[in-house]
Amino acid sequence: MRIELEKRANPSTLYSILSPFLALGLTVIAGGIMFALIGKDPVSALYSFFIEPLLDIWSLHEIAIKAAPLILIGAGLSICYRSNNWNIGAEGQFIMGAIAGAIVPVVFHDWHSPLVLPLMLVFGMIGGALYAAIPAFLKAHMNTNEILTSLMLVYIAQLFLDWLVRGPWRSPDAYNFPVTRDFAPEAILPELIASGRANLGFAFAVLAAVGLWLMMRYTLKGFEITVLGQSERAGRFAGFSSKRMIWFSMLLSGALAGLAGISEVSGTIGKLQPIISPGYGFTAIIVAFLGRLNPLGIIAAGLFLALTYVGGEAVQLTLSVSDKVTRVFQGLLLFFVLSCDTLIQYKIRLVFSRIGQSSEGGAH
Amino acid sequence: MSAVGASGGSPLLAVRSLTKLFGSFAACNAIDLDIQPGEIHALLGENGAGKSTLVKMLFGVLAPTSGQILWKGEPVRIPSPGAARRLGIGMVFQHFSLFEALTVAENIALSLSPGISLSKVAEEASRLSHLYGLPLDPKAHVADLSVGERQRIEIVRALLQNPELIILDEPTSVLTPQEADRLFETLAKLKAEGRSVLYISHRLEEVQRICDRATVLRHGKVTGACDPRQETPASLARMMVGSDVASVSAAGTNTKGDVLLEARHLSVPARTPFAVALKNVCLKVRGGEVLAIAGVAGNGQGELFDALSGEYPVPDAGAVSIRGKAAGNLGITARRLMGAGFVPEERHGHAAVPALPLSDNLVLARNQSDRKTFLAGGVLGVIRHAVVRIASKRISETMDVRKSGENPAAGSLSGGNLQKYIVGRELDRQPAVLIVNQPTWGVDAGAASRIRQALVDLAKAGSAVLVISQDLDEIFEVATEIAVISEGRLSDAYPAHELTREKIGLLMGGMYGKTEGEVAHAH
Known part of the structure; x- marks a missing residue:
């Protein structure tokens, strides 16, 4: 047989x-x-992993907090993957976005203004996009494999963050702990609703996903992404440039990963520290595929994967x-x-x- | 191997009510077929008639749904190509499976059982190739060989198994007339040895010339069995198509307009090691003319199309002009806006994206030339799907595109119907210049005649049409002028009525450089 x-x-x-x-x-x-x-016992373990977190308000907020970066990054990655550009380095772009966004509250900590938060978000997006520009440049002009370059740049970003918080950006008041100073209140992303910790990051995520869905569904740009992803030759025949698409998709996904990064440190952590992500950039790859590379599907997939984080913490506590x-x-x-x-x-x-x-x- | 007479006697291979269902669709429906020892048996039929499904079952690639295959009178099951080879059936596929970076001998060794030394393979291959008039250098790299030579490798590879039945799938579609003649001599030798040949083709002339008997398929059923020599091309075509094929009325009497498409000393270096460089190509097409470029595959046709379409622009703006304006350095979108339309050779993944619906494939070619109609929302570029669908429906109706459903995926259409849509998509714009590469490649006779007529009509309406084709029948049907491309060089263009197949064959075979003067004198 x-x-x-x-x-x-x-x-x-x-x-x-x-x-x-x-x-x-x-x-x-x-x-x-x-x-x-x-x-x-498999039944009770699965129950506390998948069901219990859905039953109280606190864990629902935790799910929203963890889903926000997953959806933001996943939606950006879906554009990349649809256009046949394999950005595996969202984790690094997340970290670089967090670092670039943190320049304002860490380096200019004496400046107090309502502009601080918007600037941080913009810097975060620019930081993520610039970091994604490295593999984009290497692929478009040097013909290197973006899977390898973007992945390797993750480790550089992680070590760069580690160096920053132990070295030049270490807080003077933190008793030698490797953290930056706490962000001032105007540098903190506000909470979404009064009942818990979930912050505006979740709103950004849903907005970005819906926006990208509209783009893919209705516009010529979305069509261009689909065509170039399926056949570069047909795309060239249509007058689309695969080189420009490398830049577009990498910068877009980098910017969204950067936004996710700065939202996470500003909304959830409140400062920079050596580890700011439990692997959101990699988990978002699963989110993108589970969501069928469709931004709306990615919202659902992001929520589900966030549940696995919260459920994992739950079984760690209850079943050790x-x-x-x-x-x-x-x-x-x-x-x-x-x-x-x-x-x-x-x-x-x-x-x-x-x-x-x-x-x-x-x-x- | 005993040679038995071509008729009477027991058949080498017999097929009894062989059926293959794909879902509820019968690709082959109760086929009966007898192949006698030592005969060349033609299998005729349009694309989609079930020819390849039938031979795939004979070669063990597909399993029949029902029916029987008898080999020398014994019922057999052929579960794999290996089993087919052990029985004594060899096959030469239409699309070669050769590694370009390896040598001839290495490619042959790959298909044999491991453990046979390479030098032995090379020795045996060159012995066979001389025996059958198929000269081959076992040490040559496949990348350096012409398509005809590559086919010889496939044939030698099949002969090494000492088969009693050789199946050839559209073998001459890639050959020059001269190369085809050599192949026919080889087939005659095989026949003289008592081997049988199952010859799949839709070229009626050559079937009449070399085949002893013919079986005609249409819609998965046998519609006729005949001696092709007793038939006329018209009667064979009727059996294949089921009705008379409309003959194309030529563009002959057009009034000549301005030069709408011109290439001046167009030279393009090879982009990849396996590509052909274009060398100093000059051509002019006037309104009302159909310039056909003949040539054997792989002599720079694709590269010429790329340079003329602007998919790969050239630095020298003056090398290509469209309607009198320099366009060499412009991309395909700019050239479309100047009034040119393009139909590339490859339907899947170049002219169309198979997974996308037809309407999206309309946007593919016309997203900028019809920007005002197809897009809304200014810079946002929102596609007006409803408008596009109406235009797509109009094209399907004009070109008689047969499809399942209103707006199916391009890949679900048969080759002929998709090609009609792709050509119709350009004609719908009434382009001043149309450049078509292999307009009816792998397209059934009915669709081919429709497409050719559409090209001729476009030229009659005053447009300049450039047709790149390997099919000489097609070229003589549509062309007002003919030029030949060989190794990236283009010959002068001659009025179509001054050229014969033999002269074109000489020009094709790379005789261009040497005999340019002589051929020019001949006129």
């Missing part, structure tokens, strides 16, 4: 909707097996398992999403045949 993938004549609409849910189901099953293997559980769940989810996506283009057939064991591939 062998398993064959048979290409469908047309991509299946049913499976393109079903695939993320199928992947979720498989992730939950695999997660249950994992909990059982480490000796925990490692917080790596979160990473395992995210990895499983990406794995299953990508596998289930195969069903959109292919049918699975089991072939039972007697002479079928022939291993020859045939030359064609």
Whole structure:
């Protein structure tokens, strides 16, 4: 017996909707097996991982806080991926956006003005975009692989932040702890509603996602992104430039990652420290794919992935398992999403045949 | 291998009510076919008639849904190409599967079982290639070889398995007339040895010339079995198409207008190691003219199209002019705005994006030339999908594009219907200059005649039409002037009625440099 993938004549609409849910189901099953293997009751573990966080206001706010950067970054990445530019370095752009945005409250901490926050946000976007400009330049003009360059730049950004907060930007009042001074109140992103900590970052995320969805759905720019992503040659025939698209998509996703970075430090942390992200830039890649590279789908996917962070913290407390559980769940989810996506283009057939064991591939 | 007479006797391969269903669609519907030992058997049919599905089943690439395959009278199952080869069936595909960076011998060795030394393969390959009149240098790199030579590698590769039946899929579509003649001699040798050949083609003349019997397919069914020599091209075409094919009325008597498209000393270096450099190409097309550029594939046709369309502009602005204005350094959008339209060779992924609906593929080519109609919202560039859909419907109706549904994905259309849409998309604008690369490549006879007529009509209406084609029948049908491209050089253009196939063949075979004077004298 062998398993064959048979290409469908047309991509299946049913499976393109079903695939993320199928992947979720498989992730939950695999997660249950994992909990059982480490000796925990799978039902109660899954309950505290996926259901409990949805039941109280505090964790709902936590979910919104964690979903904001995931959605912002994921929406930007979806534009990149749709246009066939593989920006893997959003984590670095997030950090550089946070650093650039923090220039105002850290270096000019004596300046008090309502302009501080808008300037921080703008600087954050510029910082992220400039950092994404490095792989963009290298790809457009040196023909390097953006996957490698953008990924490697993440580590540079992380170490640069580490150096900054231990060196030149270390707060004089922090007893040698590697942190910057606390941001002044006018440099803090306001909360969204009175009931909890969730801040304006979530609003930015939803606005950006809806805006990008409108662009992809209705405008020539969105069409250009789709065409260049599917066939560079057809894009050239249409008069679109793939080089300009590299710049556009990388700068856009970099700017959104930078905005996510400065929103996070301004709204949630209130200062710079060596670690400002639990891997949002990488998790956002999963968000982008789980959301079918559709900005509206990414809002839902971002909320779900945020749940895995909050749920991971919950099981860490209640069942005392490692917080790596979160990473395992995210990895499983990406794995299953990508596998289930195969069903959109292919049918699975089991072939039972007697002479079928022939291993020859045939030359064609 | 015993040579049995072409008729009577037991067939080498027999197919009994062989059916292949894709879903509920019958690509092959109860096909019956007999191939006798030592005969050249033609399989005729339009694109989509089921020819490739049938041979894929014979070669073990596809599994039949029902029906029987009998090999020397015994029922057999052919689950894989390997099994087909072991039975004694060899196949030469239309699209070659060769590694350009490897040598001839290495490519051949790849298809054999491992453990045979390379020198042995080379020895055996060159012995076979001489035996069958297929000269090949085993040490040559594939990248350096012409398409005809590459085909020889595929044929030798099939012969190494000592097959009793060789299946050839559209073998002459990439050859010059002279190269095709050599191939026919090889086939005659194979036949004389008692081997059988299943010859797939839609070129009626050559089927009549070399084939002993023909089976005609239409819509997955056998519609006729005949001796092609007893038929006329018209009667064979009728069996293939099911009705008479409209013949194209030529552009002959047009009044000549101004020069609308001109290339002056256009030279372009090769962009990649496998590309062809254009050398000093000069051409002029007047309004009302159809200039056809003949040539064997891979002699710079694609590169010429790229330079003329502006997909790859050239530094020298004067090298290309459109309606009298220098355009060499301008991109494709600017050239479209000057009144030019373009139809590239490759439908999927160049002229159209297969996954996108037809209406989006209309926006693809006309997003700037029809900006006022198709876009709203100024700089925002909001696509007016409703307007685009109406225009797309108009094009489909004008060109008789047959499709499933109102606005299906481009990739779901058959080659002929998609090509009609792609050509119609440009004609709908009434371009002053139309540049078409291989307008009917892989297109069925009905669609091809429609497209050719549309090109001729456009020229009659006063536009300049440039057709790059490998199909000499097509060239003689549409052209008022003919030039030949070879190794990136373009010959002078001659009035179509002054040229014959033989002269074009000489020009094609790279004789241009040497015999330029002689050919010019001949006129």
